Amino acid sequence: xxxxxxxxxxxxxxxxxxxxxxxxxxxxxxxxxxxxxxxxxxxxxxxxxxxxxxxxxxxxxxxxxxxxxxxxxxxxxxxxxxxxxxxxxxxxxxxxxxxxxxxxxxxxxxxxxxxxxxxxxxxxxxxxxxxxxx
Amino acid sequence: xxxxxxxxxxxxxxxxxxxxxxxxxxxxxxxxxxxxxxxxxxxxxxxxxxxxxxxxxxxxxxxxxxxxxxxxxxxxxxxxxxxxxxxxxxxxxxxxxxxxxxxxxxxxxxxxxxxxxxxxxxxxxxxxxxxxxxxxx
Numbered sequence: 001x002x003x004x005x006x007x008x009x010x011x012x013x014x015x016x017x018x019x020x021x022x023x024x025x026x027x028x029x030x031x032x033x034x035x036x037x038x039x040x041x042x043x044x045x046x047x048x049x050x051x052x053x054x055x056x057x058x059x060x061x062x063x064x065x066x067x068x069x070x071x072x073x074x075x076x077x078x079x080x081x082x083x084x085x086x087x088x089x090x091x092x093x094x095x096x097x098x099x100x101x102x103x104x105x106x107x108x109x110x111x112x113x114x115x116x117x118x119x120x121x122x123x124x125x126x127x128x129x130x131x132x133x134x
Numbered sequence: 135x136x137x138x139x140x141x142x143x144x145x146x147x148x149x150x151x152x153x154x155x156x157x158x159x160x161x162x163x164x165x166x167x168x169x170x171x172x173x174x175x176x177x178x179x180x181x182x183x184x185x186x187x188x189x190x191x192x193x194x195x196x197x198x199x200x201x202x203x204x205x206x207x208x209x210x211x212x213x214x215x216x217x218x219x220x221x222x223x224x225x226x227x228x229x230x231x232x233x234x235x236x237x238x239x240x241x242x243x244x245x246x247x248x249x250x251x252x253x254x255x256x257x258x259x260x261x262x263x264x265x266x267x268x269x270x271x
Contacts (some may be wrong), residue, residue, distance in 0.1 A: 010222065022153050033163060039186060042188075043260050048254060108238060
């Protein structure tokens with residue numbers, strides 16, 4: 001009887017699952033990565049040595065908020081959604097106007113941000129922040 | 135003459151480089167991922183449409199929560215303590231951007247007091263941190 005020589009299998013390390021593991025890790029990192037996209041309303045504050053500038057009422061747009069969050073533009077009661085249009089209209093006539101944002105000390109911070117947002121959207125470049133004096 | 139039978143070449147798609155590509159992508163995401171180290175204070179930010187991206191690496195954050203707590207770089211402070219801390223940070227980086235991360239319910243008087251301290255400490259560049267809002271109010 002003749003014994004036939006068996007076929008020797010070539011030793012291999014299976015690599016097929018390596019890609020699966022790598023892709024699993026990849027998908028995990030893609031899914032959990034959060035890119036830090038903080039957003040803010042930028043403003044440049046006046047320096048300490050700068051004396052306060054007195055402006056005539058004609059060169060000023062006064063946007064004020066009272067303690068209850070009611071907004072007025074140049075003394076006219078205005079809804080938050082209308083502030084932008086009113087400021088834009090004033091700036092169209094005179095782009096050099098200073099927008100004065102006056103917020104009552106008891107008003108919520110959110111109200112000031114609403115106004116500042118509207119003023120920024122109206123492309124105002126000269127903005128002054130101050131607490132309202134009633 | 136005897137014809138040799140042609141050797142059949144097995145058709146296959148090489149998959150060995152797939153793992154290399156996957157690992158390259160993996161290393162890229164691992165290297166570019168930045169984990170937030172600052173905890174800050176829990177605040178509900180006001181919404182705004184005009185917010186612009188703020189480079190986090192250039193900014194230090196002043197947190198003011200609804201209960202009136204104030205923190206800078208995870209240290210709880212009072213308003214009068216703010217000036218020396220910010221003055222030191224400004225000496226290290228004169229172009230420092232101060233991000234005011236304030237809860238929307240905080241009375242404006244508190245925010246105004248912080249802004250006054252920022253002015254006195256010499257901080258010029260301020261950013262009011264907001265939550266992006268695409269809806270019109």
